[in-house]
Amino acid sequence: MTKPQKKKIPCVVAQGSIANTGAVDFGLTTIKEEPRADTRLLAQHLGNQHKNVFEMVKNYKADFEQIGKVTFQTEALPSGQSEKFALLNEDQAYLLLTYSRNTPKVRALKVKMVQAFRDARRAAEVRQTEYLPSYHALHDAIKRAANGSPNERFMHMNANKELNRLAGVQPGQRASAGQLQQSILAVGCAMAAKAAAAATDRHGLHQHIKNALKPLDGVLSLEGK
Incomplete structure (x- = not known):
């Protein structure tokens, strides 16, 4: 009786095809x-x-999709051509490395991946427990202060712009911000919410919020020096 053959997994071997790879930061x-x-x-x-x-x-997609759907994407290159790539979740990324020989580069990447995914989990926890509650409190306070004003939308937008500036976050990128940025956003939203709640009317609301955030702005400016 013929024994069934095991599926042969090709190792990903470091080939040095890209120079100075150690200088590349690992981000998610x-x-x-x-x-x-x-x-x-x-x-x-x-x-x-x-x-x-x-x-x-691609060749072992079935293996990777046992631990989650693989997200394939295409991005345009400056040359006019397009490049296909995959975005792997944490378990899939580790699975990829188990198919690789345990070279110094692979071991170094494992350490960086552990750190990157750990930091992402911490940032997500701060986002859920600290930032989002203070964010909703801020915009509820702005809504009350606006009192039906047709300019309410701009009041929300201006507050968001000010907070993004403080935290160093680009518009639409708060969900992917790091732990420190999530903490800054949480504190900033709480301070701005307090200012909005104390405002006697909607006029000058943005300036009230800016004034309330000045102490935080000052601390962050000192930290950046």
């Missing part, structure tokens, strides 16, 4: 508030060509 991409690892960045840290890493994910 947020998709619907879930941190994901970009196969292009994984390839850089492995010192491998991206096409090899991407092909392995």
